Amino acid sequence: MGRYLFLIAGAITLVLMILSPWAVPMREFDGTGYLLNPLGAMNPKGLALPEGLSFGWLGLFFGLWAVLLLTASLVMFLPGAQMRARVLYVLGGVGVLLFALEAYLFYQAIAAANDAALAAGARRPPLRRFALSLGAYAGLFYALGLLLLARMQLPGGLAFLVRLRGVVVPVVSLLLAVVVGAGVVAVLRPGLGTQGVEDLGLRELIAGKLDLVTYTFQILFSPILSLAGIFNSLSFATPLIFTGLAVAFGFRAGLFNIGAPGQLTIGALFAMLVGVYLPLPGWLLLPTAILAAALGGALWGGIVGWLKARFGANEVINTIMMNYIAASVLLFMLAANEYSFFGNKVTLPFKAEGFEGRSEEMQEEARIPHMIDILAPNSTFSWALPLAVVAALGVYYALRRLELGKRLLAALGAMVAGFVLGGLVPGIPVTISSALSSQLLNGSFLVAVLALLFYNFYLFRTAGGYELRATGLAPKAAEYAGVNLKRKMIMAMIISGALAGLAATHYVLGAGMDGTYRLKTSIPSSVGFDGIAVALMGQNMPLGIFLSATLFGVLLAGGVSLNAQLGISNQIIQVLQALIILFIAVGGFLPRYFTDPLRAAQVETEAKAEQEARQAKSSPAAGD
């Protein structure tokens, strides 16, 4: 069975290598490209490459890959696991090397052509949108697959994979979602530059579609290639970290909190009320506003928790209802100034002048500065933040002997001291591009990091967190052990709601929505739903949540360019998220020992027994 799957994978790789472009040295803005394939280039719109640019060497690589694929396919029929593993490791390594060589030769040739053109007096490099493409990537993925397969041949291979199931299931689900998403795009859109081309051959048609889906995902992932893009991605990721933590916290307690959108909305409302109206001394205003955001979310989540604890009302439907109610409350507060109750006119002060439903501006002291102004105020790189991080980490790891509470407190103190001291050290003047300074990433990202740390310490280092996790895993056992389930339930919803409410710090206090320090009725509260995908993809682990939020942040940032360049709706990100949730829910179609902890333990036990048996055989004396 596995053997034939492997042969099929090899065949698919070969077909992709034959049909899809390997590299695209040039593209128009609308995506029309000059597609290179070892068996002949494809150039539907007749783009002209610069003189002297030749990619004849691709044919040689195709031959090498064909040999590699053929050899690898035969390897699985070799007797002896050790032997198979060794050959597969070598072949996989060669494959990765081949890919690296392709990439090197390709980018070298592009750079040479661009340099030549610039030297000849061109104002801009002639080749700007260029990249390797699916044919080359297929080879890389196949080679990586070979390396994994090699590990699988060795003893304990399956147990190795099962131990990594927290990574395997999300990654497999992501890959499946990408494949399905690519299928959707390929069905709905004509190939780039092939629209209106007469007598398109079948091969061109297929290559065009494969090029389209490759370019779609290249655009989606393109933000990671520039610092401004990374800032943009992290700015999209910040609210996702909060809502992902909120959903994950609920999951840990055995509750499904679909109410992050509503909790975020009420959090935003509270933060706005404090930020705009509360007359506090400057230094106290921002912390109070942040706490207010958490409080608003906590209130909205806590109501649901209380209803569940007191009346057994299902939290799933109630959180959804609370989302709609929160949306109504927001509209009520900010969509108009005048209302009539039974004929009596009532005037509300919250909506600012103008057509749009929005609040007044925050007070100066309630604003969270942009990240770039924290890192490099007045175009001078400041040591405050780096030193604060280093000091906090240093103190935390130096004080291993202290108990956790004191250790954290000391680290916090060191962080503040580091921040203050770092601010006194003279900074380094830097130039900041306008693309970078216009990014909306702000200090709320640091609040998100603190929230991640809180999640980590509370759940995995405190007795309360331990009880909470026990409640989620086995409520009856937890109750028997003395946990007050109802109180835990309410508290879990309060904290979960508070985490979701904190997402408002990004949109309202940090102006993360559109650069204005106001609450608007158009606040994208649906990121609360995106938190579900983040939590599932991150497997409710702090690092996992950070990574998956960042991944979705990149995709959301890329989705904006995708819409602009190819006219594909950035709703594709939403579909990808839905697919990821669905695929993770079904365990990535993997065998059940990847999702069921009991069966996973069984696989481990078997692997251990096998290993002991083997040791006993190799040293019979020790066995007795």
Added chain:
Amino acid sequence: MEIVVALFFSTLRQAAPLLLTALGGLFSERSGVVNIALEGMILFGAAAAAITVNRIEVASGGLEALWIPWVGVLVGALVGGLVGLIHAIASIKYRADQIVSGTAINIAALGAPSILLQVLYNNTSTSQEVKNRLPLISFGFGEVSVLVLGAFLLVPVVWWVLFQTPWGLRLRAVGEHPQAAETMGVNVIRMRYTAVILSGVLAGIAGAYLSIGFLNQFIRAMSAGAGFIALAALIFGKWHPFGVLGATLLFGFAQALAIQLQGGDILPATIVQALPFVLTMLVLAGFIGRSRPPAAVGKPYDK
């Protein structure tokens, strides 16, 4: 008097999609599968119906005929059933958490239609308006869509199927105690598949009613929580067809009232719009009678 009649017909119009969806959910939950994806199934059905009718109109050069909206309803039902099948495969075959799988479908229903709309109409939030809407039935002092009438006629049919036929008995047994049902020779898996697909079909029809009966185009997220309110109606109606009828009429009345009060000076519209949701929460908290779900609901079936 006039306002009472208007309110009455408005209530029927608002209750019909809730009723269709809740009756669908009834099958699913009675078989032991939580279907929180009803909201998404409505949206998929609504999009499919509106786009189908519009495409037929475009292809035929603006033809107006009685059969066209019914093709829309049929496609809406099929698409709803297909989404139901996805939920069934995930939650029955792959034993996915039924709420997670349902949530995935709901999120997909917000995004997927937009991608299709952009390709077809270069617009991510609405479809083109259709001319062929579902026919109306007039009662002299007011008129409602055929599907509204159909929804209410379906209630006794569902009651009869569930409580008077062997199939209904088996379905209820599967939702209460699947192992026992299996020993008695009932194919639990097949019953659940049928029930979940059926719930998708009915939710799809409810969606078709929204897009080509109640309105004349598809609008992104046009279901506005109808699927979730239908779920609440299911709980409030104690998983019984006539109970569900009463619950959906109550919720429909609340929505109709919200519409009637809009623009008036009695209560602000934004507050009134929240009423059905507040009402749902009060119902769920059990302020208006306790209800007990089918015993096996939400649990994957293991032989």
